[in-house]
Amino acid sequence: QVQLQESGPGLVKPSQTLSLTCTVSGGSISSGSYYWSWIRQPAGKGLEWIGRIYTSESTNYNPSLKSRVTISVDTSKNQFSLKLSSVTAADTAVYYCATEGSGFDYWGQGTLVTVSS
Amino acid sequence: NFMLTQPHSVSESPGKTVTISCTRSSGSIASNYVQWYQQRPGSSPTTVIYEDNQRPSGVPDRFSGSIDSSSNSASLTISGLKTEDEADYYCQSYDSSNYVVFGGGTKLTVL
Numbered sequence: 001q002v003q004l005q006e007s008g009p010g011l012v013k014p015s016q017t018l019s020l021t022c023t024v025s026g027g028s029i030s031s032g033s034y035y036w037s038w039i040r041q042p043a044g045k046g047l048e049w050i051g052r053i054y055t056s057e058s059t060n061y062n063p064s065l066k067s068r069v070t071i072s073v074d075t076s077k078n079q080f081s082l083k084l085s086s087v088t089a090a091d092t093a094v095y096y097c098a099t100e101g102s103g104f105d106y107w108g109q110g111t112l113v114t115v116s117s
Numbered sequence: 118n119f120m121l122t123q124p125h126s127v128s129e130s131p132g133k134t135v136t137i138s139c140t141r142s143s144g145s146i147a148s149n150y151v152q153w154y155q156q157r158p159g160s161s162p163t164t165v166i167y168e169d170n171q172r173p174s175g176v177p178d179r180f181s182g183s184i185d186s187s188s189n190s191a192s193l194t195i196s197g198l199k200t201e202d203e204a205d206y207y208c209q210s211y212d213s214s215n216y217v218v219f220g221g222g223t224k225l226t227v228l
Contacts, residue, residue: 037217047154047162047207049217060216063118096161100217102168103152103209107161 002027002034004097004108012091012115018084022097022108023077030075035100038071038082040093041110048093052100053080087115119143121208121220128226133198137223139208140190149211151191153182156205156222165206166193195225203227 008020022036029036038050051061053071061069070083084091094110120142129135139151151169154162164173166182169191179199184191191210195202208220 046222047209047219049219052217060214062216102150102171103164104154104162105164105173107163110161 002099002106004106006095006097006108006111008111010112010114012087012113013117014088014115015086018087018091018113020082020095020111021079023079029073029078029080036080037098037100039096039098042093089115091115118212119218121210121218123208123220123223126224128228129198131198131200131227134194134196135198135225137193137206138190139220146184146189146191147186151184152209153193154207162207198227200227
């Protein structure tokens with residue numbers, strides 16, 4: 001069974017870049033079995049898809065965030081990462097990494113990122 | 118792009134049956150698979166229905182999914198309601214570019 005664990009700073013200053021990593025265990029990120037996705041959820045609100053990576057060359061991003069998002073993969077560490085630039089308070093949320101096969105099969109526990117000075 | 122619209126909240130008594138709708142604003146609901154996720158407070162979402170009407174292993178058969186082209190909507194039906202079913206439920210589908218679209222979520226209260 002695939003397990004996912006998000007990690008990264010819990011506090012980011014406005015205008016800076018949010019960086020998170022998702023460590024995958026129980027499966028190989030290079031297996032081709034899944035897309036590897038990031039999803040976020042502001043407190044008390046719904047889910048928002050951020051984007052996905054399939055191979056190191058194949059990414060898709062939510063059009064509303066595309067100009068600020070980069071998702072990359074490190075197969076040697078079995079990790080994939082999220083960078084979100086020029087953050088504002090509106091980017092404060094719980095960030096989840098997830099596998100995507102038939103929908104989102106496995107989710108990390110989520111990590112709260114607060115944007116504040 | 119399209120939106121998936123869900124009722125903000127629904128409530129029902131234990132043992133009863135409840136149905137949560139998810140209406141697609143444009144394009145056919147049948148064009149792309151619909152998934153349903155359950156999210157209990159403080160927890161990550163988990164899949165209760167995938168590919169319109171398929172249940173992952175471990176999900177009770179009290180949960181079922183369907184789509185209705187006439188209303189352009191998907192539905193999640195939970196029968197024999199239990200207090201443990203109280204949670205937020207989200208529908209999810211894809212657009213023509215395979216981008217992900219989530220519904221706004223429905224809070225289910227079992228009272």
